[in-house]
Each structure stands twice: as C-alpha cells, then as structure tokens.
Amino acid sequence: MRIYSASAEEALRARKRLRDWTGEGFLSKEQYDRLRQETVPQLRTTNIFLRVVLFFFTLIGVGAGVALFFVGSGPSEQAIGDFLLIFAVVCYGAAEFAVSQARLYRYGIEEALAVCSVAFLCLGTQLAFLSHHYAPKPDIAQSLVPVLGAVFSLWIWRRFGFAYAFLAAMICAIFLAGFWTDSIAVQHGIVAVFYGFGLTAVIAVRPRHLSDYLDETYSLAEALLWLGIYVALNLQISSWKPLSEWLNASAWRSARTAFEFSMPFYWATWVLIWCLPPIMLTRGIRRKDRFVIAVGAIASVLTLLSNKPYLGWPRHTWDPMILGVVLTGVALFLRRWLAGGPRGIRYGFTARRLSGKDKQWMNVGSAVLGLVTPESVVPGPQTRRTDFRFGGGQTGGGGAGGEF
Amino acid sequence: MNIFTRLEQWERQGTISAEQRAYLTGLCRGEPFSLFLELNILLCAGVLAFVAGLGWTVTTWSKQLGDVVVLTVLSALFAGCFWYCFSRAPAWSRAEKASPTAIFDYVLYLGSLVWCIELAYLENRFHVLSGQWDIYLLVTAAFFFFLAYRLDNRFVLSLALSSLAGWFGLKVSHWPSRQEEAYREWALVYCLVVGMGGVILRQGGLKAHFFGTYLNVVANVLFWAVLSGVFNWQGYGPWLLALLIACGASLAWGLKGRQFAFVAYAAVYGYVGVSSVLIRGTGDSALILTYFAFTAVAMLVVLVLIARRFGRPE
Numbered sequence: 122m123r124i125y126s127a128s129a130e131e132a133l134r135a136r137k138r139l140r141d142w143t144g145e146g147f148l149s150k151e152q153y154d155r156l157r158q159e160t161v162p163q164l165r166t167t168n169i170f171l172r173v174v175l176f177f178f179t180l181i182g183v184g185a186g187v188a189l190f191f192v193g194s195g196p197s198e199q200a201i202g203d204f205l206l207i208f209a210v211v212c213y214g215a216a217e218f219a220v221s222q223a224r225l226y227r228y229g230i231e232e233a234l235a236v237c238s239v240a241f242l243c244l245g246t247q248l249a250f251l252s253h254h255y256a257p258k259p260d261i262a263q264s265l266v267p268v269l270g271a272v273f274s275l276w277i278w279r280r281f282g283f284a285y286a287f288l289a290a291m292i293c294a295i296f297l298a299g300f301w302t303d304s305i306a307v308q309h310g311i312v313a314v315f316y317g318f319g320l321t322a323v324i325a326v327r328p329r330h331l332s333d334y335l336d337e338t339y340s341l342a343e344a345l346l347w348l349g350i351y352v353a354l355n356l357q358i359s360s361w362k363p364l365s366e367w368l369n370a371s372a373w374r375s376a377r378t379a380f381e382f383s384m385p386f387y388w389a390t391w392v393l394i395w396c397l398p399p400i401m402l403t404r405g406i407r408r409k410d411r412f413v414i415a416v417g418a419i420a421s422v423l424t425l426l427s428n429k430p431y432l433g434w435p436r437h438t439w440d441p442m443i444l445g446v447v448l449t450g451v452a453l454f455l456r457r458w459l460a461g462g463p464r465g466i467r468y469g470f471t472a473r474r475l476s477g478k479d480k481q482w483m484n485v486g487s488a489v490l491g492l493v494t495p496e497s498v499v500p501g502p503q504t505r506r507t508d509f510r511f512g513g514g515q516t517g518g519g520g521a522g523g524e525f
Numbered sequence: 526m527n528i529f530t531r532l533e534q535w536e537r538q539g540t541i542s543a544e545q546r547a548y549l550t551g552l553c554r555g556e557p558f559s560l561f562l563e564l565n566i567l568l569c570a571g572v573l574a575f576v577a578g579l580g581w582t583v584t585t586w587s588k589q590l591g592d593v594v595v596l597t598v599l600s601a602l603f604a605g606c607f608w609y610c611f612s613r614a615p616a617w618s619r620a621e622k623a624s625p626t627a628i629f630d631y632v633l634y635l636g637s638l639v640w641c642i643e644l645a646y647l648e649n650r651f652h653v654l655s656g657q658w659d660i661y662l663l664v665t666a667a668f669f670f671f672l673a674y675r676l677d678n679r680f681v682l683s684l685a686l687s688s689l690a691g692w693f694g695l696k697v698s699h700w701p702s703r704q705e706e707a708y709r710e711w712a713l714v715y716c717l718v719v720g721m722g723g724v725i726l727r728q729g730g731l732k733a734h735f736f737g738t739y740l741n742v743v744a745n746v747l748f749w750a751v752l753s754g755v756f757n758w759q760g761y762g763p764w765l766l767a768l769l770i771a772c773g774a775s776l777a778w779g780l781k782g783r784q785f786a787f788v789a790y791a792a793v794y795g796y797v798g799v800s801s802v803l804i805r806g807t808g809d810s811a812l813i814l815t816y817f818a819f820t821a822v823a824m825l826v827v828l829v830l831i832a833r834r835f836g837r838p839e
Contacts, residue, residue: 131526131531135528135531138528147549147552148541152541154541155540156535165833168785170788171785171789171790171832174788174789174792174793175825175828177793178792178825179821180540181821182818182821184815185815185816187816192810192814204761230829240587250569266785286570291686332527332528332529333527341804345703374625378724396772409555415563438581438584438585438586439575439578439582440543440578441575441577442574442575442582444575445572445573445576445578446575447571448567449568449572451567451569452565452568455560456564466558469556470557471558471560472561472627473559473566474555474559474561475559475561476559479561482562484679486569487630487678487679487830488679488680488738488741489678489683489684490680490683491682491683491684491686492683492686492687492742
C-alpha cells in the first residue's frame, strides 16, 4: 500500500540518525563518512525551505492551470464539478508519477499535487452531485463530501505518509457530524467516537511497527487522535470562540454553560477532560512516545485553562501567573529529580540533551520568540486616554510601545 | 533492514565499537529517553504565562494596588532576575558560551520582559519623559544589546532588534506627512544599520553565531520595505530594481552558504514583486491565469535544478 519501499525509508531514517549522532559526538567524522556510503537513499529529498517553496509554486501552478480551464467558457456547475473530478484524478496520478518515476520524497511537489487532488475531489463532488441538492440539515446526502474527503485523505496518509493528510481526515470527520444531526451534544459525541475508533485501530497496529520507520507515523497519528478526542469532549475549547474573547476576564458569562447541554453530558465531559490528560501522559511515558507525551501536556494545560469556564467561575488577571508558576515549578522539579538519578537517568528518562536537533530547535525558537514576545505578553491598555497619541511603533518595541 | 540490524552489521564490520553499538541501540529504543526539549518548552511557556499574567494584573489593578506596591514588586523581580544572571554568568568571551545553569536563559527572559512592563508602567504613571517613547525604546534596545552580548542570548538579541525597529517606527510616526514613504526609507536605514552592525561584529569576532539572526531579520525587513515600494502605482521602477538586486544577493548568499532560507526569500519575495508589476492593470483573467500557470512551472523548474544541485536535506 505504501508507495515508498521499506528499505528506502529505513535508509533515510538511518541517515538522519547518523547525522544526529555525529553532531552529538557519538560517532566520529570518519565513522560518519564511512557509514554514509551504506545509507545512500534511493529517494530524492530536499531541505525544508525548498520543500515549502516548491509546495507553494506547485499549488499556484495547479490552481492557475485548473482555473484557466474554466475561464471564458462559463460552464455550468455540473460541468465544473465533472472537470474538477477529472483534475483530481490527474493530480493524484501526477503525484504517484512524481514519486514512482522521479523518486521524490517530501519534496513539496508531490505533496502539493496530493493536496490538490483531495481539494478537487471534495469541490468536484459538491458541484457535480450536490450543487442543486438543497435540503435542510441534517442531511445525510450532503455528508458525501466530508466522507470522501476523510477517506481519500486517509488513503493519501497511508500511501504517502503525509501527517497533515491524517489531520485533514480528522477535520473532515468534524464536518461529517454536522450533516447527521442538529444536536451539538450528539455531534461532539460522534466526533469523539470516530476518533476513538481510529485510536483503537492505531493502538492495535502499532506493536507491529515498534522498531521500524512506521513507528513515528503511527505515533503522530495516535497523538493527533488523543488530542482530537480531548478537544471534541472539551466543550469550552471546541466552542470555537475567538481566543481573545475566551481569555477575556469578563467573558466568562459568554462561555458555554451547562444550560446549552443536558446536565449529565456537560458534567460527564468535565470529568473526562480531567481524566484524559493523565491517561495520555501515562501512555506516552510508558511507551516513551514523544508525541503522545506532548499532547498529554497540552491537554493538561488546556484542562487547567478551561476548568473555570466549565464551572462558571470568573477568570482573574493573575490566573496566567499561577499557571506560569505551576508550569515552571513542574519543569524545575522534573529536571532536578531526573538529574538526581544515577548518571542523570531515572526510570529510563533524562533531562540531558541527546540530540543536536533539540539545540537547533531551541535556537530558532528563542530567536523567533524574541521578535514576537513583546506584543504577545504585554497586554493592551486598561483605559485609553483620548488626549494623547503615541502613533506607530506597534511592532516590537520591547513591549514598551503602548500605554498602560 | 531496520536501524537495529544496521547497527549490528556495522559492529560486525568493525566500523563501530561494541560500546557504541550498545549505546546507539539504547538511544534508538529511547533508553535513555531525553526530555530536554519538553522541559525547556515547559519552562518557556511558564515564563511567558507568568509575564502575561503580571502585565495583565498590573494593567487592570494598578489603581487599586498603588504605585508603590506595583513598582516594588516589579523592581524586586527585575533585580532578582538580574542578580541571578550576573552572579552566575561565566566570564565574558567573544565566542559562543553555553548557559551556566539550566534555568539561566529563562531567568534572563523573565527579567527582560519585566523590564518592559516596568518601563511602560513608569512612563504611563509618571510621564518621566513626557511620552517620549522613542527614547525608552532606544534605551531598551541598547540595554538588550548589552545583555545579549554579555550573557550570550539569542532571545534577548531578538528583543533588542525588535526594540530598535520600534524606535525607528516611532520616530517616523512623529513626522507630519509622507508616512508610507518615510517608513519605507527608515526601514531601509534600519536594515543598513543592523546589517552593517552584524557584519562589523562578525568581522570583529564578537559572538559571530549571532550573525544568522541579524541576517534573517534584515532580509525580511528589507524585502517587505522594497516590496511595499514595488506595489506603488507610480515610481516603482527603482524599487523593482532594488528588489531584483536584493533577490540576486539573497540567492547568491543562500547558495554560497547553503542557507536555503535565503533562496526561499529570493524566490517568494521576488516572484510576488515581479508578478505584481507584470500583471498590474491587466483585466484579462485568462491572461493573468496563463501568466501564473507558466511562471509557476518555470519557477518549479529553476527551483528543482537548484535543489538537485545544491539542496541538501535538512
């Protein structure tokens, strides 16, 4: 089913590890040069920057080419839909061709072609079969588009291994529920059940791939599904209110309340948002799964953030300070506790850096954070004076660019 | 052949030792499993959440708390952070220095951000410099530059660069007219100052590892400034020429130094700028779409050639 051979992907994986180990001094330069010869990839890869740019230009080229087809002639919606379905097939065929003949691997071009094929399939189906089908929701026929989108995205994920295709399938599942029922509570339940089935399937499959290149793919899929289930069940997070409104101290009254849902459902979800993060963290730690640990940590923070709106309690301006102290305290405690173990290791975990990539991420992250932080962390004014204008300088400014 | 089989094979061949194989096999199995990145992200998120809450609280409750309480708390935090940093900072060196402790960088972040809050509070409440925010920004930028070079920290360097950009922006905002042109010209001056500064410091061997940060900031500001000139309906010719020169320089630098972010900047900014000139005033959508279809394919061909010749995997 996978378009890339296992040996090619294993060779790429081995080469990445070699580079990492050499960077950290676990292998000498001579060893690296020698071992590099044995992990020559049969696939054509590129770096992240060229990958993004190639993706961007492929999207422009395909989008403009397809749009050009419809300009001037003014075809009917039905005809546009039919042609889009044909273009979906063409794009998918081109993606397959790019991989099988040009041996492209995460090269941007084949990725954009695959993404276009999913988009054209959904749009084409809508226009060809459902453009004249107007029925009030819930309407099972209308759910054809998200069903196809989800199934085809899953296929792309299985075939090419693009993690974002899996995410796209999960997003399609969210829309699906809206076509089946009007009840918001049932919609939340349907999405959670879908993700639950997906999670069960991924958990069942994973043990077979513990030592091969697919482990990371399944790890990411499992993490996304855990996060999906959590978000589907957290009625405060999934209400899609703008973040600023959600975080506003006075907005607690507008947050979702128990009155919008049946009481048992509302409080059951409250219990679940407290239960899920420890389950995720426990599973992630037991399996030493980085992605699952990360979503467990994210879900824990989200639970702390959404607890007050759930209970209908007002937020306080000092809540983020308490959260900050808790996060810092946990990080410092864990670091000290791990460092106190023999050779800095406890239960197989260490706080030491073992990969050069970590340092790279930290450097990029801290530089980017420095450029965006002043605006993000220093809030706006309490009251605006009308007699004085500071003018521009809103960007940057070390946070001192506005008035209190 | 998975990684474990390969390691076995490499040991049999004698390319790696038995100890190396055992250690690397352990790493592949997550034994030990490093939580370095996760703990650092947690620390960073903690500091950011704390400072956001602090700023929010000060803003909301300043009248109730009173100036003395607010300034005492902020000053104590600021002094505590910088006492910690300077008491533990290693001796200054021109080269890159590792952080002396695991939390050193985060204490420095906290201190720097508390400084921003305190300064803003001071001016708002006491109008020490009668609303001359540009002076605050310049002082802040100088302070952050000093900290970045003394304590070897990229985060504070970025704060310094953004404060300096804010100072240029505020200067221009006081001027009465031609604001857009003035902003553009001052953005170029900013690029020149920061770029030259970065080059001189690098040539002098002063924290040469900061040069990448300077260059990325300068490249993006420069391209935005030049692009905004290209988007003008009149008098865009010199800006287009400047864009082409900037793209050529960025491409050459990127290829020479294998820094493909600069190749990406040249491709994207250049394409956007040139396309905006070529298709402006064209009402024929077929012509516009034909242009995009053909030029995108042409760009793909060029970029694939570049990728095949120069583009290493990340």
